[in-house]
Amino acid sequence: xxxxxxxxxxxxxxxxxxxxxxxxxxxxxxxxxxxxxxxxxxxxxxxxxxxxxxxxxxxxxxxxxxxxxxxxxxxxxxxxxxxxxxxxxxxxxxxxxxxxxxxxxxxx
Amino acid sequence: xxxxxxxxxxxxxxxxxxxxxxxxxxxxxxxxxxxxxxxxxxxxxxxxxxxxxxxxxxxxxxxxxxxxxxxxxxxxxxxxxxxxxxxxxxxxxxxxxxxxxxxxxxxxxxxxxxxxxxxxxxxxxxxxx
Numbered sequence: 031x032x033x034x035x036x037x038x039x040x041x042x043x044x045x046x047x048x049x050x051x052x053x054x055x056x057x058x059x060x061x062x063x064x065x066x067x068x069x070x071x072x073x074x075x076x077x078x079x080x081x082x083x084x085x086x087x088x089x090x091x092x093x094x095x096x097x098x099x100x101x102x103x104x105x106x107x108x109x110x111x112x113x114x115x116x117x118x119x120x121x122x123x124x125x126x127x128x129x130x131x132x133x134x135x136x137x138x
Numbered sequence: 139x140x141x142x143x144x145x146x147x148x149x150x151x152x153x154x155x156x157x158x159x160x161x162x163x164x165x166x167x168x169x170x171x172x173x174x175x176x177x178x179x180x181x182x183x184x185x186x187x188x189x190x191x192x193x194x195x196x197x198x199x200x201x202x203x204x205x206x207x208x209x210x211x212x213x214x215x216x217x218x219x220x221x222x223x224x225x226x227x228x229x230x231x232x233x234x235x236x237x238x239x240x241x242x243x244x245x246x247x248x249x250x251x252x253x254x255x256x257x258x259x260x261x262x263x264x265x266x267x
Contacts, residue, residue: 061243061249062243063249065252065254074259075177075254075257077255080241081241081249081253084241084243086255087255118185120254122251127187127190127198127252128187129177129184129185130184
């Protein structure tokens with residue numbers, strides 16, 4: 031089973047700043063089968079990125095994904111007030127899927 | 139418009155079997171390239187993928203829970219059912235069902251479903267005697 035590690039655990043930033051979130055896999059994720067989700071308290075997760083770099087429908091272009099193999103990054107170019115949330119990566123490149131532990135982006 | 143909704147008991151006793159139903163609309167699970175998965179989240183903790191069923195009835199399970207899980211679909215009712223046996227208090231969580239689909243990657247290659255683009259609201263299941 032592929033284990034995902036996310037860093038940092040918490041990221042404290044101000045609105046307008048750039049956020050860089052990391053997701054590292056214990057083994058190579060084939061075909062960039064990597065997705066990112068945003069979750070706010072009391073809500074279901076929302077898909078942001080799939081295929082490592084493709085934005086889901088309706089996702090603003092300030093969200094971007096990159097990476098391949100074992101190292102992936104979610105970048106939020108300029109944080110908006112509604113972007114403060116928890117972010118999860120998920121791999122679906124093996125026969126079983128896994129989520130990372132999450133990165134919380136909170137207001138500094 | 140794709141919607142999903144989970145239903146089932148809110149409270150189960152230890153050792154009992156949990157049966158959850160996902161009722162969906164806006165798509166058909168008989169359409170090629172479509173899947174429905176289950177994901178859970180203990181209070182204050184991370185997401186955990188449980189199972190996924192594909193349009194062709196292929197199934198995937200979390201290795202750590204495989205012996206306790208069964209996922210089935212009823213295409214005529216637009217429902218997917220997840221059963222989990224031998225429930226324990228550590229299984230207390232919000233259980234989500236979610237839609238998945240195939241896609242073509244940036245190189246034009248077809249990729250099977252695996253990410254979840256539409257989610258239900260979730261249902262909290264508490265395991266307690």
